[in-house]
Structures are given as C-alpha cells and as structure tokens.
Amino acid sequence: MKNQLSCKVVLLLFMISAMVSCESIDSMELDAKSAIYQEYQVTYNKTRNTTKVDATFRERTSKGTRITLSGDSKVQFNDENEDSFSTISHYFYHWKRDKIMDVTVVFNKNPKTTFVNKFSQKNSADINFVDDFTTFNGRQKNVIHWKGAAPKENEQVIVNIYQDKTFSMYATTEKGADKIEVEGLFSSGFKAGKVKVELIKKHSYSAINQSDKDAGGKVSYLTLVEKEVMIK
Structure with missing residues (x-):
C-alpha cells in the first residue's frame, strides 16, 4: 500500500532527527523582534486514559532553529510546568496526565507577550481496532482494518508494533484507505509470542489560535489505542 513505512525507514529518519536535534538556541539570545513558530502535538490514549502534550518552538519558521526557553520565556500546560525537557526528540517540552482532557497551553515569550492556545479532544479523530483482530501470521502479509473513517486530507493512520527491542511502523495517508498491510513479521525480526500494537489516527492543523x-504554528491531534496480540 502507498505511503507505508518500514522499520528501517523509520530508524533512518530517527537517526537523522537525532543528529540535528541537538541544535538549538537559547531564547535569551534571540532578537526581541524575532517571531517564534509554535508546534504542538496532543495525544489522547483512549486505552490508558491519558492526555499527553508535546511542544517545541522555532526561530521564525517551521524550519527554524529550535529554541530552549529560559529567563522570562516559558510554557505551561493547564497552569502547570512541563514534566520533562529533552533536546533528543522532535519536541523539547513534554506534559502528561492520567485523564482525557482539554488542554490550554500558555506560551510566555516575554513579560509583555503571551500566546494562549486551547486544544480540545473534540478535534481528535476517532479510531479503534476491529473486534476480531487477535493474531498475526508471522510468515505472511497481514491486513489490519479499523473502526472509524478513512483518512481525509491532513490525516494519517499509523500502526506501531513492539516486541522487546524490536519495532516496526506502518502508515498510510491514502484518502479512502480502510486497511494497512503489515509484512510478515518473522522477516522483520519478531518472534512467535505476544506483541503490543498501537493504532493511531493523526490529524494535523496548519494553524493555531494565537501565533x-x-x-x-501547527498542532497535531493523535488518537491512540493499543492492544496485545499474538504472532503465530
């Protein structure tokens, strides 16, 4: 199927991302007149009943240097500071809570300039596993169907498969698609036994409330469900 990514491609992209992710600039080094691009990702895990928000900030554009907030610059999620900060990822700032909820993100650029963006679970797309999905055939191609609409413009359906240190990702942005094909997992290093499968519907908006x-700016909503199945 078109637009499907193998674990090798994903690994390559991750390595490239990791090599450039360390490049950043301190917000105190920016010209006061420099505009800042805001990028957010909101993940609703319906299986674990959690809400996670990731944020990163860039100088001027979506391709600008990532910014480390310091001094009077900060970001808060529902009036709380981030849980963690790391430059070894696409997003620098991370916040997670054990509840499905709407989130208000307040980005303080400086004492006189604040941007407020509200993210609602109503903007996330619904998705779930079909009831009879319980096994993979490790020796041959498998097909995963889902409950929920086919991808529309700016939407993507993603399948992540985990077993110990082995990982594969498959995705489609094909409009009208109702399935994702998964290659024989034994050939990708998986073994017979249990695997965790994540099914994700991603919808990206190229605009935010306050820029x-x-x-x-940009916000991506991810609806995620997970399930443990068997490879035979």
Whole structure:
C-alpha cells in the first residue's frame, strides 16, 4: 500500500532527527523582534486514559532553529510546568496526565507577550481496532482494518508494533484507505509470542489560535489505542 513505512525507514529518519536535534538556541539570545513558530502535538490514549502534550518552538519558521526557553520565556500546560525537557526528540517540552482532557497551553515569550492556545479532544479523530483482530501470521502479509473513517486530507493512520527491542511502523495517508498491510513479521525480526500494537489516527492543523506575528504554528491531534496480540 502507498505511503507505508518500514522499520528501517523509520530508524533512518530517527537517526537523522537525532543528529540535528541537538541544535538549538537559547531564547535569551534571540532578537526581541524575532517571531517564534509554535508546534504542538496532543495525544489522547483512549486505552490508558491519558492526555499527553508535546511542544517545541522555532526561530521564525517551521524550519527554524529550535529554541530552549529560559529567563522570562516559558510554557505551561493547564497552569502547570512541563514534566520533562529533552533536546533528543522532535519536541523539547513534554506534559502528561492520567485523564482525557482539554488542554490550554500558555506560551510566555516575554513579560509583555503571551500566546494562549486551547486544544480540545473534540478535534481528535476517532479510531479503534476491529473486534476480531487477535493474531498475526508471522510468515505472511497481514491486513489490519479499523473502526472509524478513512483518512481525509491532513490525516494519517499509523500502526506501531513492539516486541522487546524490536519495532516496526506502518502508515498510510491514502484518502479512502480502510486497511494497512503489515509484512510478515518473522522477516522483520519478531518472534512467535505476544506483541503490543498501537493504532493511531493523526490529524494535523496548519494553524493555531494565537501565533507570533506571521511565524504561524501547527498542532497535531493523535488518537491512540493499543492492544496485545499474538504472532503465530
């Protein structure tokens, strides 16, 4: 199927991302007039009943250098500071709570400039496993169907498969698709036994409530469900 990614491609992309992820600039080094691009990712895990928000900030555009907030610059999620910060990922700031909820993110650029963006679970797309999905045939191609609508514009359906240190990802952005094909898992290093499968519907919006001048911003909503199945 079109637009499907193998674990090798994903690993390559991760390695490239990791090599460039360390490049950042401190917010105190920015020109006061420099606009800041805001990027957010909101993940609703319906299986674990959690809400996770990731955020990163860039100088001027979506391709600008990532920014480490310091001094008077900060970001808060529902009036709380981030849980963790790391430059070894696409997003620098991370916040997670054990409840499905709407989230208000407040980005304080400086004492006089604040941007407020509200993210609602109503904007996330619904998805779930079909009831009879319980096994993979490790020797041949498998087909995963889902409950929920086919991908529309700016949407993606993703399948992640985990077993110990082995991982594969498959995805489609094909409009109208109702399935994802998964290659024989034994050939990808998986063994007979249990695997965790994540099914994700991702919808990206190329606009946010409040942006810094013409720098703009982006938010991606992810609806995630997970299930343990057997490879035979």
